[in-house]
Amino acid sequence: MSSSQQARAVVLEAFGAPVRSRELPVAEPGPGAIVATVELAGVCGTDVHLQAGRLPIPLPVVLGHEGVGRIAALGEGVTEDSLGTPLAAGDLVAWGSSISCGDCFYCRDAQEPTLCERRRIYGINRRADEWPHLGGAWAEAIYLHPGSMVVRLGAGTPPEAVIALGCAGPTAVHGLLGVAPVGVGESVVVQGVGPVGLATAMYAQLAGAANVVLIGGPASRLERARALGVGDAYLELDAQSPAERLDAVRELTGGRGGDLVVEATGVPAAVAEGLELCRPGGRYLVLGQYTDHGPTPLNPHLVTRKQLRVLGSWAFSQADYATYLRTVPQLAARFDLPRLLERFTLGDAQAALDAARAGEVGKAVLVPDAG
Amino acid sequence: MSSSQQARAVVLEAFGAPVRSRELPVAEPGPGAIVATVELAGVCGTDVHLQAGRLPIPLPVVLGHEGVGRIAALGEGVTEDSLGTPLAAGDLVAWGSSISCGDCFYCRDAQEPTLCERRRIYGINRRADEWPHLGGAWAEAIYLHPGSMVVRLGAGTPPEAVIALGCAGPTAVHGLLGVAPVGVGESVVVQGVGPVGLATAMYAQLAGAANVVLIGGPASRLERARALGVGDAYLELDAQSPAERLDAVRELTGGRGGDLVVEATGVPAAVAEGLELCRPGGRYLVLGQYTDHGPTPLNPHLVTRKQLRVLGSWAFSQADYATYLRTVPQLAARFDLPRLLERFTLGDAQAALDAARAGEVGKAVLVPDAG
Amino acid sequence: MSSSQQARAVVLEAFGAPVRSRELPVAEPGPGAIVATVELAGVCGTDVHLQAGRLPIPLPVVLGHEGVGRIAALGEGVTEDSLGTPLAAGDLVAWGSSISCGDCFYCRDAQEPTLCERRRIYGINRRADEWPHLGGAWAEAIYLHPGSMVVRLGAGTPPEAVIALGCAGPTAVHGLLGVAPVGVGESVVVQGVGPVGLATAMYAQLAGAANVVLIGGPASRLERARALGVGDAYLELDAQSPAERLDAVRELTGGRGGDLVVEATGVPAAVAEGLELCRPGGRYLVLGQYTDHGPTPLNPHLVTRKQLRVLGSWAFSQADYATYLRTVPQLAARFDLPRLLERFTLGDAQAALDAARAGEVGKAVLVPDAG
């Protein structure tokens, strides 16, 4: 931090305008809260959407829903992390981005906290002009409220590995381990090779899939996946027609289609193709339809005739985030995660956003103390 | 039967033409087979489609995939029914309509026999001009091949109750008990009040649903459901706009939508509405999209945002049919099933088909020995 | 209440000694809290164990973990019940007995709040000599802390019906609907006809079990179940040997044993018998082994050979309690629940405990304003 009282932060003040660097006061942590200095903060496609004004959020806001840092100060009563490990100033920690209300039908009765309508999310719906101001990870410090999922990072969980997948990691955990678990020996087809597609494919491999087929583009992204050891076969979107891809997937899956097909594109038209790519009796995980583009032509007969299970997955819970952190060492042992990183200073946050928008980088991250 | 050698049967000889009454030879049952006289045979919407030539079947065929009858002759080695109960000539039995191959990926590996591509179905894909000719229930006798699910009917399982739901009964079992089980206390919305919708609603009540909302038309069909004690609330299709129905369903379900919504209409457009009627975190059972009408506009964002499970269900297995027969006494104790029946003679089969097409009757059944 | 400042309460001050009636101060509800006057409070077998000192609890304690009452005062910020229904003074409410910490591995990560090691339970581990004193339902008033599951009772949920099953109701919900769901048409065998056995059998019937066999004693308890319409067959414990009971159960279940067998006795030896009563491929719900009697001879070969699922169920969560209240109208429509009640005044609390210990009554309840 620039001083003990102030921290620099990247603030979105107006939709469509460049982000601004501001000095904001660092609050003392209240009971149950934590103040952490940020070591690495991820830049995510959602940040691009936020800046463009595509999501209804309050402004101004300190961006950054992905972060890893060190404990600066512990509020009264905080002696352990959320998994029961003792915590002290200086400890390296990661935190989940959201806090559900714990009280509504979805939190308490249905036990589906990702559907909570009162979720508070760091870097998204916490105003920068209200106490405690530092509500996002694109800053020298962040104020972590009581109820946050904060986990001390052990030796096997390097911060670079945690941040390399960003929120795509726990999103894949929620979808692929929670909503539509993969069985050992199964064939998995992943539509999309952005962060969510990549993370999903990694978890499919970790879960024992016999065969992971990646569909996407451009070729450079498929190449990046291949270089990381992610996926067993690659179909370039622009090189084939949908009918050719269907043939190719069938050939790779014993003639039947994928046991599990994962939609990780955000493009509505991908869903029509995905239903075709599933084998009879298969599952289709609709993981990427985050924005509402309205209706698209889909054939419901396929759902009945092939007896499909079409499964939606929204966001991730604190439990998913805990599972994510628990499995980062396994991912890191198998895939060279830090290789994905491209570092930016806080001052270059707008350049990082631009790079993320262009899809040029594996994973843009901000390093607050780098300048 | 008219003689010990011949049986009258209703044969579909050409698509679009009236069915014809023919005399066909009664074969001696081979090892493992059974010949039964038919007491009651159901007329189903599928029969209407078959006559219209909408499904690719071989002709000529003795129609009738729903039947109850009496053992006339047992082939070598047949001493018990499919559940282990001793069998003798004269016993009252019901039989499942299909025999899966037992050998393919879907039968043996995936244990999804309804997806078997070599299923043989009485009254649908068994030729009348080949031995043993009597391959459907619209006849004085039927030849039941080895591998059929044949179950002796006990005192609590009257033939009228078995036939009253026809194949809609086991179809509802497969979908509602197998694919998308209902929990005690749940809210269920059923789109469609034809036989499948009615059977589904009955099973939802049997399974402890707190609240079953029926959507359909015309009013007379809703009235028939209400008179039978099926459903707790009724929304007439033509009386309300989709937006009004959505409001009405929310009001009936604590403001959120159905825990489970069941599509039992066969109309593609119903699917778009059904996705709206599900509560966040809910399930949507796509049970009625049996014919391929091609794509229809659907919003996949709802699947992700509401984290829906959209579940297809195709046909029913022999296990489902066994469950159906096991639960007919429970249905019969709760609902006046025989009240649904409208009887026709074999000679009036075309009139029965016409009545089924017009949707005028609860359940048209043929009574072979009635004339 | 005897005055606006004081409420009479039944306090357990020493193990093995009679409970005492005391006047305790009524606190103002803090933010998020509620003070309710108690209309009906249940007496449970656990209360008998608590008095005997069989469980390690702090003393003194106001007993009573089952209650129904009326809102006396709402703390700041309380405008709705836990399901989102508006709340006002005078409203009739029921409340769940426990509050889990929301923070530990079991609450947040494993989503098994019944396993939380820091659960606070009304009438069990809240001291009467510390603010806010009124921590149990055996009193004119109770202080309901923030985080309690409080639900307004609608017209279909009469207080007598809610209290008639006491905590056995939600315990059965957790076990029978959550841990080991019953399918329509299944055979269920329940060992034990105390409150938990009775509640379990009711839910099995609600869930569509074809056949519920009750095993227990003495004969008067089986007779009480039969009079209520609970169960389809009854085996008296003392009238038959275990081998005879096994024969009887097989005869009632098609020769194979129960699809689901529920242990609701608390007697370790019942488990050995229960494993025998399950059919191959069946489930055994171990719902009643609440106290540790140490090892008992059991044959693990049965678990492997019959491929059983032996499922433990501990306590119930707030979600289970919500499901319970949601389904009380369904129970009440089918079973004459209030018939189980036997009313006592607060002053007769010791007599109520004695009656519960003797198993003489259906359900002993205290009526605080009855004297």
Place this chain on the structure above:
Amino acid sequence: MSSSQQARAVVLEAFGAPVRSRELPVAEPGPGAIVATVELAGVCGTDVHLQAGRLPIPLPVVLGHEGVGRIAALGEGVTEDSLGTPLAAGDLVAWGSSISCGDCFYCRDAQEPTLCERRRIYGINRRADEWPHLGGAWAEAIYLHPGSMVVRLGAGTPPEAVIALGCAGPTAVHGLLGVAPVGVGESVVVQGVGPVGLATAMYAQLAGAANVVLIGGPASRLERARALGVGDAYLELDAQSPAERLDAVRELTGGRGGDLVVEATGVPAAVAEGLELCRPGGRYLVLGQYTDHGPTPLNPHLVTRKQLRVLGSWAFSQADYATYLRTVPQLAARFDLPRLLERFTLGDAQAALDAARAGEVGKAVLVPDAG
């Protein structure tokens, strides 16, 4: 084969006596059947039990329920293997050991074919003195009846890898992938390091377990596991008391115990310890209690208090065997399976049995054409 008409076979003629080498006639395969020459046949602990007369089987019998071989002759109508791959003489195949009846309650209704009471098993309940004589794999040739699961082995599925785990492989598939699936990131404790324990641990690793703890002995067996890369931690049975092992397991699992504990010992007393080793909310897979040693002291309170799921698993189905063969390439890529093999000639079958009894070898296999 020694001639086109006769094949040498190892026959168990009397319990307790050495096995004998006999010449038996090779039948022509009937419709749907296959005759295969045997390349590798496994020796299993069950064979030791069979020789000792501990299981009720008919004699004489050609032993050998594990085998890999080549197609010698195809019966009428056999053109594909059980997964739809074309078959021709000379093809390398593996076959499942059992054929369920397809007809009984367990096969057709409950879809639990491992519980079929009429299962026929090669090398176990097929008499050698009746046609077609060659009913086990310890022979130069075997007669594979219609209904067998026969799978052509591709390039990635070397026979040595298939036979290295013997029936322990598909047994682990049934238990660990079917009955008690492992989640990515979970802690798994395996009691027993015989073939079933080893195979289970391998599948746990394939399924993404974060941590696999092996408990067993003697030290040499643990060392063999470690050398193969199986397991992450090793607890030697004789080096620690049960209380010390419990402490050690807790230390390895974040203080709570295994998410999943697998019993693969066959020793009843292991079950008591296994219940302690599970974390609250965990699962216990009882995979090894194949023989009936009668009751052993177990504490059912643990099942309720810790809300355990205790899951039995019996044998494996043809679907499990197909999954096994599908996943052998994945196992083989990770573990040096052929390293486990110790080869014997048919003439040395008794020596192979003795070695298996002594537990001295990784996996004893017979090589029929080796002498």
